[in-house]
Amino acid sequence: MNKFSESLKNRKNEGRLPIIVDFKCVSPGVGRLIDEHDAHYLAQMIEDAGAPAISVVTEPNDFGGSIRLLKDIRRLVDIPILRKDFIRDTKEIDRSIDAGADSVLLMCSVMSEEEMKICYEYAVEKGIEPFVETHNLEEIALAKNLGAKLVGINNRNILKLEKDGGTVDTTASLLDSGNGDNRKEDLFGKDVFLVSESGILSADDAKKAVSCGADAVLIGTAIWKASYPIEFYRELTNI
């Protein structure tokens, strides 16, 4: 049932870094990253290169995405897909299911605790895996209260539309207890699969995320800005 996280866990159990490749046509901070038509064959190439999962940003105004893009990619690849958008209600969860997503982004920064609970429980009931996104300690506490098992730390404040220059140091500082211990389990609870998202630019950044306690990383811009995106993806997986 949790096809999305299972695929990432299997990759981790093979001793390899699970990377979620983020299909974001436009970065509000950097500009166009992918032409929508190229996204189709790029998704197939990323699947052929062995990606365990991808995310598709469907938000149209700032990120150049669409539900149609998600549906098109769904028809072309078998790997699990996370829908990334500013989802605020159960109707959007139904739309995600209808488009073929396996997982749906629920952002603590855009919903109240009550709204998060409603959307989380609805997603679980409908069989689409909730991916709970956090950015600070307060949001992490909310994710823990929900009992979320698949959690992201977005290194950026996404409400600033990628103009706040977040880096992997956000993940590092949140997980650092200050006395040399890693506090992942204290913060998130047991058996949480943790993804460090955004602003990961290099193999060293990805290694840092893992050494801090992340189980996987989610990368968009650095892959799509690389001269040879598929080769760069392969390099990153071999760290």
Ligand SMILES: O=C(O)c1ccccc1NCC(=O)[C@H](O)[C@H](O)COP(=O)(O)O
């Ligand atoms: O991440 C979100 O919360 C989000 C929600 C709605 C639309 C877009 C959103 N984020 C954009 C991304 O998904 C980033 O592209 C992703 O975190 C990758 O970051 P980067 O590697 O720095 O491009």
